[in-house]
Amino acid sequence: MDPVEAYGRVKSSILEHHKWFDSSLPMIASENVTSPAVRKAMTSDFGHRYAEGWVGERVYAGTKYIDEVESIAMELVKRLFNVKFADVRPISGVVANLAVYTAFTNPGDVAMALPITKGGHISMGPLRGSEGQFIGGTAGAVRGLDVKYLAFDDHNMNVDVDKSIKRIEENKPKLVILGGSVILFPHPVKELSDVCKSVGALLHYDAAHVAGLIAGKQFQQPMEEGADVMTMSTHKTFFGPQHGAVITNDEEKFERIKLANFPGLLSNHHLHSVAALALAAAEMLAFGEEYARAVVRNAKALAQALHDEGFSVVAEHLGFTQSHQVLLDVDALGGGHRCEKLLEEANIIVNRNLLPWDIKRGRSFKDPGGLRLGVSELTRLGMGEEEMKEIAKLYRKVLLDREDPKKVAGEVSELRKRFRNVKYAFEEGPAYEY
């Protein structure tokens, strides 16, 4: 492709993407939308600079404003999570997890987490599965950890406490990871903290998905319940830029985390993202409780409405969800792949997902039986319970009534016309303007 043509095509694709999302229902549970101020910080000159090292001990000149911003980011993150120490340098949630593995384990050590089929994340995964199949997860493939699995209770969609305690006692891991990519209910941090202490395992809570709900005090508080360290992505329920952070209350542990981040894993730590994170953290302090309350309320309302429309919503007996996520079992509707595609044609953006019982019924990650829906972004656009009911009807039209998705796309676009701005911000403004 001619460079001028390529240049033009990229610019127009970016514009088209913005237009598309401006008339869609973005419901990927790991995504969100930032305020205009946060978006603008991402394009600031901070993104051209280096500031290796710690504030006050930089290896570069020219960082006085960057230092101030990074100090504020750390202060705000500490306040949000009520902890003594925060490192805001990891450039993503995976890098934050890798910092914990680097700081507290050696290659060959045993770590325990949930398998991907039960909500675990690829960054917690082993190099190979129990049958020798390649998995290539960060913990195994990058840090060389021997990853064993915690037990999961499919019916209750949560870690099985009694069986996991037994497995922890048997395997004596160095590291136990809770939290996950599919997380409907609080994980048993308190319940597993004693056994972790008794075998000398570090208890690590991966709050990539739920950091915004924790900051907004509408989900469990892992650091008060006994977690030693917590990692997060800052762009899922936490409505900031794509970035990561690690927090702890233990100074000695924090020193190790700092060293793992720099000089271990990072040179540049994406200063524009740190600036954007500082702004988002300020928004979270001011509006986080109200936002997180609305997110959880909306997730429950969406789950109930989908159930009422005739969908098979996971965990009905437990009230469906206590987080931002709703899980649908669409095995009988042709599977996750088909449903995801149909919804996408209707401008409803969701992702297919493995359900804990999928492998048993012969499904795989390529065409799993579930859809994972998230309501964080819709909530940030100002939608409430009434809209969740409208959205459930749109799902019904596409997936149950088999209406033409293109026609439903028109209704989606009409609905979105009433929700153009980012809320829960000091300066509300257009969500997808570019």
Ligand SMILES: *Cc1c(COP(=O)(O)O)cnc(C)c1O
């Ligand atoms: C998304 C996710 C991550 C990775 O975060 P990135 O910011 O995408 O690197 C880590 N852990 C869990 C549980 C996740 O869901």
